[in-house]
Amino acid sequence: MTDTILSSATREVAIGFGRPFVMIGERINPTGRSILAEEMRAGDFSRVQADALAQVEAGAQVLDINAGIPLADEPALLAQAIELVQQLTDVPLSIDSSVVEALEAGIAVYQGKPLINSVTGEDEVLERVLPLVARHGAAVVAISNDETGISEDPDVRFAIAEKIVNRAQDHGIPRSDVVVDPLVMPIGAMGTAGQQVFRLVRRLRGELQVNTTCGASNVSFGLPNRHVVTGTFLAMAMANGLTSAIMNPLHPEVRTAVAAADVLTGQDGNCAAWIRANRAPSEPGSERVGRRGGTRRIRAAG
Amino acid sequence: MTDTILSSATREVAIGFGRPFVMIGERINPTGRSILAEEMRAGDFSRVQADALAQVEAGAQVLDINAGIPLADEPALLAQAIELVQQLTDVPLSIDSSVVEALEAGIAVYQGKPLINSVTGEDEVLERVLPLVARHGAAVVAISNDETGISEDPDVRFAIAEKIVNRAQDHGIPRSDVVVDPLVMPIGAMGTAGQQVFRLVRRLRGELQVNTTCGASNVSFGLPNRHVVTGTFLAMAMANGLTSAIMNPLHPEVRTAVAAADVLTGQDGNCAAWIRANRAPSEPGSERVGRRGGTRRIRAAG
Secondary structure (H helix, E strand, C coil), rough: CEEEEEEECCCCCEEEEECCCCCEEEEECCCCHHHHHHHHHHCCCCHHHHHHHHHCCCCCCEEEEEECCCCCCCHHHHHHHHHHHHHHCCCEEECCCCHHHHHHHHHHHCCCCEEEEEECHHHHHHHHHHHHHHCCCCEEEEEEEECCCCCHHHHHHHEEEEEEEEHHHHHCCCCCEEEEEEECCCCCCCCCHHHHHHHHHHHHCCCCCCCCCCCCHHHHCCCCCCCHHHHHHHHHCCCCCEEEEEEECCCHHHHHHHHHHHHCCCCCHHHHHHHHHHHHCCCCCCCCCCCCHHHHCCCCCC | EEEEEEECCEEEEECCCCCCCEEEEEECCCCCHHEEEEHHHHCCCCCHHHHHHHHHCCCCCCCEEECCCCCCCCCHHHHHHHHHHHHHHHCEEEEEEHHHHHHHHHHHHCCCEEEEECCCCHHHHHHHHHHHHHHHCCCEECCCCCEEEECCCCCHHHHHHHHHHHHHHHHCHHHHHHEEEEECCCCCCCHHHHHHHHHHHHHHHHHCCEEEECCCHHHHHCCHHHHHHHHHHHHHHHCCCCCCEEEEECCHHHHHHHHHHHHHHHCCHHHHHHHCCCCCCCCCCCCCCCHHHHHHHCCCCC
């Protein structure tokens, strides 16, 4: 079994085979959210705060934090957002940037063992990010593309994932600390996108013995009723071994599909979380179709 | 590729790998439906008629017909129901009984190539049902249990399925006309029930090259919000190769999960059926979250 352990100052979360699926909340990301971008640039983090609490309340066990705003001081903003969110909740964080200086600034203020999001198969990126991951004993998301772009051939993507895992080992990072993202393309643009991911996830688990994650929302880009497509995709990928996803737990269709899939993979013991979350309306707390109660320990603001 | 072709007098349906999933409507079955049982016993088939039309409208490509009512003349009732439903709609039928005389009576009036539901791995059942299937050139559902009952060991269930496929070949029935039911247990009673089916479906498809079906509703027996569990289960089983199910298409959660899974396996070309079924509310027909329009050709009553 491969367990990827992440932690905050006071709490551990394990991503692993034979464990409940780990939802990594994707909302704290100004990409495509112009209001959030403007607020963060102006030093207003109230929406970051609200998004953090809402996602943990909806069942996110890890939160992704991204501060990629054009012409802003990304390292400073990312560090500020991380400090703030760590005061607000005890879930471990995923530090998300394509700028190495921003990753460094985020790691510098982080308390615990974070997930670094991400490294690709590009040699230059590998040699800048992996030493950072190794030095801080972090875990890392490995995206299966390289200098040549994103291949439509799943075997090429598998080979890139293998290259990253091997290179990580050269840097002293165990395969259990590499979480591979097989890359999810929009199904509306590429009809094979789902089958590619299902096959890749099976091989990544069976042959490379690594945990997996993905940016799930991308699969339903451009489609109507898209949250049902995203939730169904996650359940199907889980049936092939996907162990985590960077996703939006605020959409009930998505988090409920994940909760049902945990029941069906046998990871929700005695269906206890499902039964608790789906109680009849006359019982207290039943209006919330959520996730494991144990993931909802939100600390008061420091 | 293995195609199981079923037909009515005027229409063919293919169950197969690399094809859209086939929903077999389960509703025309008096088991556990005491009002329907009483009506059918009294010769009132109005509910059978309504259930047939509603299921085809909801996207069922095949209808299962069962007339198993205690102390009633099952062969006569089954034949009557089949004749009536064949006048009403042109979808192929699944003739469902554990009584061989009822299967014979149903086949005698059926126009086309039916699905016979079912044969088990019990020698006595095999030797009574398979000659009937062979004589009429029908297809058959093969349930993976035998004299010893239902094994909790998926390898035993696989071996029984293999035995039925081999025995069918001895009777001149090709493997393409044997649709194996791996047997779905309630997940609330057996936490491994989902993983067992996913693994069995993969082996049945990869090693035995047979199509598969299952009684899907059973998986969610006793759970709250059960239709979401059933729909999620079907999507997960489809991600492992399940090609049809005996199910209730009238539950929107179930048929929508199947439609989304068809999108994600790449079987809904250009997502056309999904987009048509999920149009914005201002467009006509959008209130129906249904299935492929092509499956809805309901003929007027003869």
